[in-house]
Amino acid sequence: MSGILILAEHRRGTLRDATLEAIGAAGTLKAALGGPVTVLVIAADPAPLAKAVSVGAVDEVITVARPDAATYEPHVYEAVLRSVIAQRSPALVLMPHGVDSFSLAPAVAIGEGLGFATDVFGVAVEDGQVVATRAGYNEKVFVEIDFPGRTGVLLTLRGGSFAPETAPASPAVSAIDAGDGTARSKHLDWRDPPATGGIDIPGSPFILSIGRGVGDEANVAQFLELADGLGATLGCSRPIADNGWLPKARQVGQSGQLAAKCNLYIAMGISGSVQHQWGMKHVENIVAINKDPEASIFTIARYGIVGDMLEIAEELRKQKGIH
């Protein structure tokens, strides 16, 4: 039992950044857990991806080429990953806490009897044993988890919690055949998010975003005017887009847009779920306006107003002369 195995996550031919974060995490744990650090790439054509994961502390890249892995398929991935784990017995298996992992990680952990924790943002090694930290009760507490009696541990890592590793490395690359397994689902098509209609959340330096606190669809229109009057782009949290009150192109968060260029983010009536924070917590100036003083958004905000978003909006309109 030694070494760290990382499963590379990729989609439509591109390695996802979360894999580089997992490699970064492995780099900091390598000394305590012992090497090697190995990245497993499962794809129809793994060669270009093998190159992309040759960074940081990676000692070895294993590639498995399978035509039935042209797109992610959980049953195929499970068979391959379990076969590699059975051969290598890594002390730690890492993968991103992403949508693909949701349908993969539990099957691999159960199948191989590995210790298991998800959405982990802290990993330590104490007396040779892995201890993971994640959040509980809607982010209000942290939970330390250990894995008694387990010689290997599988963790899925929260995005943005570990520094990505990008420094080039020269690992050994070996192609192997691994895993039987047949696909039980069939990829039909991709559907890109609907056209943004000129709404540019990723490129906007100033975003005013509304959430459930807006209460009613009839209240939404005034925030378009308010954002416009303040020179901001109007964004929203998931429930507003799910309700169809604003187009999906305005949704900030994991299943929506990343506010990549934003410098000022005013969150009105947004509690601050992990999925929403994923899209905006990096912003330097976050202002949170929420009735609930315990809302998690306040833990990442630079400025907070505990109050009613509709009242504050009305005052802003009045003072700015927005009608």
Next chain:
Amino acid sequence: MKILVPVKRVASLDDEFELRDDGRDVDPDFCEFDLNEFDEYALEAAVQIKEAAPEGSVEVVVLTIGPDDADDVLRKALAKGADRAIRVDDAGLEEADRVAIARVIAKVAENEEPGLVLCGAQSADQGNAQTGMSVAALLGWTRAAVVSKLDFAPGAATAQVERELEGGLVECLDVETPAVLTIQLGINTPRYASLRSIKQANAKPIECLTPHDVGLSDAEIGAAGALSRVRRVFVPERGRGEIIAGTPSQQAARLLEIISEVNG
């Protein structure tokens, strides 16, 4: 055909809460409980399949694991269209993690033989995103996670689903059945229960079983069936920004100052 919908009674914390004496969980006296939001969408998806099928051909069975207080969430599910409710008592499950809970659900699924198991994509309180897909793994069934659209005719060999990926990208796929699917928010609009249906739900029996009743051995129950253990729960030190006090008018004025300071 049956559709099994495992549901969770999730906890939200009061403003001021305390930890349990052993420091490994929050004291439940400081929790408020409700049906997990994601499960409302899974239940609605099941009820919609039932309503689209010939009358009486699909039965929606809801299941939860917990003490008798958890009957509340089952009653809510019955009021929203479930036909039958099962509660597996949590005696002996204190040290269960999500995988150990999934073992209970998988046993119930083996006994009930549903054609589809629909779970929430994750719980609103702990957000592990483990339980539903663990059930699939334990059953050896087909699985797909974070399903944002579902077309399934009872008896069909496949279900057509969409899964919602990061950045709003959608993958359309065919999934062999029987399958376990975890359901994403927004897949439908969960209905409200009418007063009449709430009354009817309150009159319906809830089948109460123990982990042994469903066929679990001691080696699978609670800590013995878990892959993880909570060592410690703690309240993190967190930064707190500057709280802008005053009347709404003063707060708005300060906010406009901040906007012009930051935007230059």
